Amino acid sequence: MAIIEARKLTKIFGNDPKKAIPLLDKGWSKDKILAETKLTVGVNQAEFSIEEGEIFVIMGLSGSGKSTLVRLLNRLIEPTAGQLLFSGQDVMKMNAEQLRDFRRKNIGMVFQKFALFPHRTVLRNAEYGLEVQGIVKKERKEMAMRSLELVGLKGWEDSYPEQLSGGMQQRVGLARGLANDPDILLMDEAFSALDPLIRKDMQDELLELQSQMKKTIIFITHDLDEALRIGDRIALMKDGRIVQIGTPEDILMQPANEYVERFVEDVDLSKVLTASHVMEKAETITLDKGPRVALQFMRERGVSSLYAVDKSMKLLGIVTADDAARAIKENLKLEDTLMREDIPIVSPDAVLNELFELMGNIRLPVAVTDDNGRLKGVVIKGAVLAALAGNTNVVTEGGDNHESA
Amino acid sequence: MNLPKIPLSDWIETLEEWLENNLSPLFDFIKLIIGGTVEGLNNALDWLPTLAVIIIFSALAWYIGKWKMGVFTAIGLLIIDNLQLWSQTMQTLSLVLTAAFISILIGIPIGILIARYNGLQRVITPVLDFMQTMPAFVYLLPAVTFFSLGVVPGVISSIIFAIPPTIRLTNLGIRQVPAELVEAADAFGSTPGQKLIKLQLPIALPTIMAGVNQTIMLSLSMVVIASMVGAQGVGATVYRAVTQVKTGIGFEAGLAIVILAIILDRLTQQVIKRSKA
Known part of the structure; x- marks a missing residue:
């Protein structure tokens, strides 16, 4: 209900x-x-x-x-x-x-202008809702202290509201609203x-x-x-x-x-849209394939690198076309030439703002992985810019990809 | 304009007569209370040695204010004693404190009520205007009719003249409590009584105290008028000096009133400052 x-x-x-x-x-x-x-x-x-x-x-x-x-x-x-x-x-x-x-x-309440009682200490403010209920002094003090601790105001209980900054005053407001649970x-x-x-x-x-x-x-x-x-x-x-x-x-x-x-x-879309909105489907390969297959994949899909993943889509590394060619020449397995370090990775919740910095320095697209390291998609520079320009088609496509990935 | 005169004076006198005939037990009771309070206070101040009273007041002034306050109080009271106006001044102080005390006792609750009910405020405000502007001599007369000559009609007329600031400023102080604080108190489920005790009165206190200060000052300003209906004290000395054209004595007695006024004013001002902190 x-x-x-x-x-x-x-x-x-x-x-x-x-x-x-x-x-x-x-x-x-x-x-x-x-x-x-x-x-x-x-x-x-x-x-x-x-x-x-x-x-x-x-x-x-x-x-x-x-x-x-x-x-x-x-x-x-x-x-x-x-x-x-x-x-x-x-x-x-x-x-x-x-x-x-x-x-x-x-039902508790927190107010825009804090509405703290200026003649009461921080603790007595937090206690107010309990006091009017008639809860005994010792008990209400404990409850109010717990609430103040929760908002990070331990040690300030004897101060008066006017001695605190705006942010701290609103913490008192929050503690007062939460004190009676x-x-x-x-x-x-x-x-x-x-x-x-x-x-x-x-x-x-x-x-x-x-x-x-x-x-x-x-x-x-x-x-x-x-x-x-x-x-x-x-x-x-x-x-x-x-x-x-x-x-x-x-x-x-x-x-x-x-x-x-x-x-x-x-x-401000850069603060609102996340990697999951703009990411596209990642081109992947599993490591049981050989370097020739990898090159063939790249040619077919028109990309210069592939993400190596295991069966559960866990990201292992990146195979570039150069590395695959080297593997064929030196008769190595894909695994041996795999680039495992320095892969730019973000979580699906990362806002675009955070992506800018990563993308500025790196040539590679940014991989998007979830908490378990599973590859969800990839973000390329063009998609980010398109999304910020307000091109919602790109955004929804990214979203769709996210669903199918 | 040939309209007949409104027989207002007849009506008032009829009312006065009716009140005197029907409510005299009530008036006797009030007289007993007020007379008893003034007398008791005066007896206490009389019973203590002058020096003890001076020390007590100076120490109180020092405690509430700064050391300068204490010194001023001591010197001021010593001057009064030196001018041989001590017992009169103590009689005046008893009258003033009684009038002020009763004014506060009645005034603050009325102020609280009219702060709560707008309708009541609309009724009470013109009554207060009336009380403050009607010349004091006019209500001195019925006061004498009801309470006979002496200190009691003096106290009553002092209260009528001096109570409005306490009522007005209590009302104002409570109404000035920021609406968002009242809203917060409501949002946490305060009863009207809790809201009054825990929020409105504490926040309104400096304003209420400013009203109390005004009330004390106004009742002090009534002492000469009160002496005309038989209230003893330094006001009576002034009144006698005026009727006998004795400028010097009049000035001495006037100085005693000024000293008393300054002491009472500074003391209550300090209390206001403290209640703001």
């Missing part, structure tokens, strides 16, 4: 907001509703379900309703209509006490106020933390790079409406409409 399920979840701001609901059903736009009724559509009939352990990114420009949407999930903003289920439980039917309990135990963590533009470098560190750390904790994380951002980096799935919002939900690859490769297309147009 999905941990969060939203059905036609809607927020209208203004007097008598209910009267805009039938207009939304009729398909009126946000602008038209504002002009005719002076009501502002915050979130327009959002439909999605979030699975346990998933990082679900809600992305959109400012004013797209993403911050409103995330606040509907813990009812910091009261939804106008629709349905919201947490593990099958109707969140919108909870009374004040049940809602408090839900916020205390099931909630099922769901809402992160509202949590890294947007940080410097780009710190932001990237925090993204990495979040992914690292997530691999240990397996929380359900709902992450709001306006930054596509960030969304693509950390999201398992991304919901793209415009004018309060969710225009597309999909994996980062879906969003990039199959934009649902012009808006999404325009949105992803500006993305």
